[in-house]
Amino acid sequence: MEGTKTRNILIAGVGGQGTLLTSRIIAWVLVDMSYDVKVSEVHGMAQRGGSVVSQVRYGSKVYSPVIKKGDADILLAFEKLEAARWLNYVKPAGKVIINDEQVDPLPVISGKMKYPQNLEKQIVGFINDATLVKATDIAVSCGEIRAANVVLVGILASVLNLPAEKVKEAIKEMVPPKALTVNIKAFEAGYNLV
Amino acid sequence: MKNLMIGNEAVARGAYEAGVRAATAYPGTPSTEIVSKLAEFSDVYSEWAPNEKVALEVGAGASIAGVRTLVAMKHVGVNVAADPLYTFSYTGVNGGLVLVSADDPGMFSSQNEQDNRGYGKFAKLMVLEPSDSQEAKDFTRLAFHLSEYFDGPIMLRITTRLAHSQTLVELGEIEQVEIKEYKKEAPKYVMLPGYAKERHIAVEQRIIKQREYAETSELNVIQWGDRKLGIVTSGVSYQYVKEVLPHVSVLKLGIVNPLPERLIKEFAAGVERLVVVEELEPFIEEQIKIWGITVEGKNIFSLVDEYTPELVEEKLLGNQQGNDFQFKNDLPGRPPLLCPGCPHRGVFYTLNRMKLTVMGDIGCYTLGALAPLEAIDACICMGASIGSALGFEKAKGDAYDRKTVAVIGDSTFVHSGITALIDVVYNKGTSTVLILDNDTTAMTGHQNHPGTGVTIDNKPTHKLDLEALVKAIGVEHVRIVDPLRLNELRKVLQEELARLEPSVIIAKRPCALIVKDHPKQKYFVDDDKCKSCKLCIKIGCTGISFNDETKKAYFNEHNCVTCGLCPEVCSFDAISLKEEH
Ligand SMILES: Cc1ncc(C[n+]2csc(CCOP(=O)(O)OP(=O)(O)O)c2C)c(N)n1
Numbered sequence: 142m143e144g145t146k147t148r149n150i151l152i153a154g155v156g157g158q159g160t161l162l163t164s165r166i167i168a169w170v171l172v173d174m175s176y177d178v179k180v181s182e183v184h185g186m187a188q189r190g191g192s193v194v195s196q197v198r199y200g201s202k203v204y205s206p207v208i209k210k211g212d213a214d215i216l217l218a219f220e221k222l223e224a225a226r227w228l229n230y231v232k233p234a235g236k237v238i239i240n241d242e243q244v245d246p247l248p249v250i251s252g253k254m255k256y257p258q259n260l261e262k263q264i265v266g267f268i269n270d271a272t273l274v275k276a277t278d279i280a281v282s283c284g285e286i287r288a289a290n291v292v293l294v295g296i297l298a299s300v301l302n303l304p305a306e307k308v309k310e311a312i313k314e315m316v317p318p319k320a321l322t323v324n325i326k327a328f329e330a331g332y333n334l335v
Numbered sequence: 336m337k338n339l340m341i342g343n344e345a346v347a348r349g350a351y352e353a354g355v356r357a358a359t360a361y362p363g364t365p366s367t368e369i370v371s372k373l374a375e376f377s378d379v380y381s382e383w384a385p386n387e388k389v390a391l392e393v394g395a396g397a398s399i400a401g402v403r404t405l406v407a408m409k410h411v412g413v414n415v416a417a418d419p420l421y422t423f424s425y426t427g428v429n430g431g432l433v434l435v436s437a438d439d440p441g442m443f444s445s446q447n448e449q450d451n452r453g454y455g456k457f458a459k460l461m462v463l464e465p466s467d468s469q470e471a472k473d474f475t476r477l478a479f480h481l482s483e484y485f486d487g488p489i490m491l492r493i494t495t496r497l498a499h500s501q502t503l504v505e506l507g508e509i510e511q512v513e514i515k516e517y518k519k520e521a522p523k524y525v526m527l528p529g530y531a532k533e534r535h536i537a538v539e540q541r542i543i544k545q546r547e548y549a550e551t552s553e554l555n556v557i558q559w560g561d562r563k564l565g566i567v568t569s570g571v572s573y574q575y576v577k578e579v580l581p582h583v584s585v586l587k588l589g590i591v592n593p594l595p596e597r598l599i600k601e602f603a604a605g606v607e608r609l610v611v612v613e614e615l616e617p618f619i620e621e622q623i624k625i626w627g628i629t630v631e632g633k634n635i636f637s638l639v640d641e642y643t644p645e646l647v648e649e650k651l652l653g654n655q656q657g658n659d660f661q662f663k664n665d666l667p668g669r670p671p672l673l674c675p676g677c678p679h680r681g682v683f684y685t686l687n688r689m690k691l692t693v694m695g696d697i698g699c700y701t702l703g704a705l706a707p708l709e710a711i712d713a714c715i716c717m718g719a720s721i722g723s724a725l726g727f728e729k730a731k732g733d734a735y736d737r738k739t740v741a742v743i744g745d746s747t748f749v750h751s752g753i754t755a756l757i758d759v760v761y762n763k764g765t766s767t768v769l770i771l772d773n774d775t776t777a778m779t780g781h782q783n784h785p786g787t788g789v790t791i792d793n794k795p796t797h798k799l800d801l802e803a804l805v806k807a808i809g810v811e812h813v814r815i816v817d818p819l820r821l822n823e824l825r826k827v828l829q830e831e832l833a834r835l836e837p838s839v840i841i842a843k844r845p846c847a848l849i850v851k852d853h854p855k856q857k858y859f860v861d862d863d864k865c866k867s868c869k870l871c872i873k874i875g876c877t878g879i880s881f882n883d884e885t886k887k888a889y890f891n892e893h894n895c896v897t898c899g900l901c902p903e904v905c906s907f908d909a910i911s912l913k914e915e916h
Contacts, residue, residue, distance in 0.1 A: 155669065156671060165501075168339055168501060169339070172336075172337070172338075172339050172503065177503065178339060178501075178502075178503065179467075179500060179501065179502045180339065180500060180501040180502075181496065181499065181500045181501075182341065182499045182500065182501070183443065183499070184364060184365065184368075184443075184444075184499050184780075185364035185365065185443055185444030185495075185779070186364065186443065186444040186671050186778070187443065187444070187671050188671070189671035189672060189673070189674060189699065189702070190669075190671055190672045190674065190877065191669055191670055191671035191672075192668075192669040203502075204574045204575075204577040204578040205574045205575050205577075205578035205644045206467075206496060206500035206501075206502065206571070206574065207496065207500075207643060207644065208644075209578070209579070209643070209644040209645045209648065209656060209657075210643070210645040210656045210657030211645070211656050211657035211658055212656075222666060222667065222669070223669070225662055225666055226666055226669075228658070228660050229657045229658045229659065229660060230657065231658070233658065244877070245877065245880060246667050246668065246669035246670070247668075247669070247670055247672050247705065247706065247707075247875060248667040248668060248706070249667055250707075250872065250875060250876075250877060250880060251706050251707035251872065251873075251875055252707075252869065252872060252881065253667075253706060254665070254667040255664070255667075256667070257662060257663070257664045257666060257667075259663075260662070263662055263663060267658070267660040286893055
């Protein structure tokens with residue numbers, strides 16, 4: 142893909158929510174479309190319920206595997222507080238997609254801090270193009286709450302105009318066969334949402 | 336077509352292309368995936384060693400025997416393996432040996448931020464540093480050839496960002512490599528002083544030859560651009576420089592030890608301002624200064640934390656990066672935490688309640704140091720808990736020891752806790768040691784170890800019996816407890832702490848993430864019985880929360896795995912199982 146400007150996608154969430162699978166599926170499709178692609182992942186300790194982020198960059202030639210602060214075109218957040226945490230990485234004219242999910246972090250669970258209210262309203266005040274989606278509810282209606290990440294794959298894929306058939310191929314590569322049907326259903330629900 | 340691979344997978348692929356036949360490691364983020372990937376190839380002997388020293392020694396043996404061998408570890412693992420490393424540098428190799436050191440600038444999953452390029456200098460090793468997955472594969476492959484050509488182990492230094500970033504890789508052919516003949520050669524392999532003196536001379540000659548090679552190697556390249564600014568860089572930092580300063584002159588070093596003096600001088604002479612961008616120590620910078628060249632580096636760049644493209648831009652172009660949206664309230668941080676159902680939780684809850692002094696160790700259970708559990712007093716490195724407890728006892732006297740315990744995981748105990756326990760017995764300590772046996776190396780992603788009775792490729796093997804081992808060491812009082820039975824755990828702790836002899840308590844229950852069949856039945860809080868005391872919140876579990884409006888605890892059903900800890904903690908019997916439908 143000659144001469145394509147690099148696009149930057151930040152996928153933020155809580156360790157265990159499946160951000161890794163989301164970035165891997167999207168990246169697989171982008172490679173198939175002949176882009177240069179780099180993906181940065183978080184492994185290790187943070188995966189135990191910590192704040193995690195995957196970064197996907199693609200274009201004709203990509204150098205850095207990480208997105209420069211203030212340079213993300215899209216922020217896909219699996220959780221509201223994580224959307225807020227990574228917001229400074231988004232371009233003012235960028236797009237933010239927030240899953241309407243609240244996962245209390247340790248300082249909230251232990252009563253030291255309160256979970257901030259109305260985060261989504263504040264985010265819209267900073268970034269015009271911010272939408273709240275109910276991926277978790279959609280996943281439940283597909284029959285598997287754990288497929289929320291694949292609902293979000295669907296939403297992101299449609300925003301990026303990725304061909305649905307290719308994304309399904311990637312999902313087939315990456316999820317265990319017995320979970321395939323429900324994941325395809327979850328993907329389609331997300332893809333057709335917007 | 337090219338493949339997307341994380342750096343670690345690319346290292347494994349490079350080794351496989353080079354015909355590697357032995358691969359050894361002790362797990363450690365960010366290095367773990369390298370040898371777990373190689374274990375998928377049936378023609379490579381792969382193993383989880385009990386620790387990094389053993390991993391390197393097994394590797395040295397395989398190399399001397401004549402096969403190409405890869406040994407991988409995280410940065411602090413090289414400290415454990417340093418003893419064989421310094422002297423294996425003297426003996427040199429037969430089959431090529433590549434040691435991968437995975438450093439962790441930014442400390443995503445580590446206890447320190449050391450820069451292992453320093454080992455290259457101290458142990459007289461050639462050190463290669465790739466900047467993306469393609470180079471990770473290519474450099475690894477080349478490293479086996481260089482190891483045999485120069486007759487010395489080669490260090491491949493990677494960092495977390497490279498290890499865990501996926502970039503495109505073009506695969507190469509698999510080399511067909513003959514296993515080399517082994518000839519007995521005592522002057523080369525037996526490091527008695529008389530022989531070692533000869534080998535030290537060989538090592539010094541080797542590093543001179545390697546320096547000459549570095550002058551002309553295609554791994555070290557000058558990319559001339561705008562000559563007002565010249566950047567010397569290596570590793571992922573190179574990518575950040577190219578990202579934000581695409582037009583400046585760059586000297587990209589793929590060989591970071593030994594450094595090519597003539598090449599660097601040529602580059603320095605061709606630019607107006609010379610800056611080194613490297614993570615994290617001024618390794619290249621100091622060498623350039625020794626040559627009397629004016630160079631900048633750590634006067635502008637930090638010695639701490641991972642570098643980023645915005646940091647490079649800010650330091651070299653002066654631009655401030657990013658937005659600065661201010662939210663109305665401070666955003667709570669989100670540190671990692673023990674999983675719902677984790678068998679470690681009840682232990683730290685109990686240690687906290689008993690107000691004990693806890694010499695901690697490294698593993699998932701180090702999270703027992705964070706609020707609300709806050710039950711760990713010290714944690715230094717793997718295996719340090721037991722020795723520290725003994726030292727604490729000897730320093731403070733016996734009375735204090737009635738309040739001090741060492742806490743160590745099963746994998747960590749096998750890694751480097753055993754010798755310290757021998758010290759406790761030998762030197763008449765009275766320490767109480769808690770071994771948290773969750774039947775896996777959970778922290779790094781559930782690798783097997785000698786205590787699980789299963790090998791890296793999931794084959795059954797002898798299962799190390801911790802109880803028998805501890806008794807054989809001379810600990811007479813060994814107790815096995817279920818860490819979810821809090822009353823029993825507390826009673827056993829009190830009894831063993833009171834005893835004026837060494838004792839070991841093995842808290843045995845598998846990691847909640849390897850248990851496949853958690854109960855389907857869920858708990859509920861009986862609001863009439865709940866007295867809002869929040870004791871159940873003090874266990875720090877995402878399965879249970881407190882509603883500030885109703886002043887009652889409630890369950891987050893899709894987190895809770897019905898482990899049974901919170902009903903044990905509740906003094907008012909307010910938590911019960913729901914009726915099954
Ligand atoms: C020298 C060294 N090698 C490896 C690591 C990475 N590491 C940290 S803890 C740990 C083992 C954890 O296993 P275990 O003691 O069984 O505790 P668990 O995480 O299962 O609770 C490893 C491999 C390290 N920190 N230091």
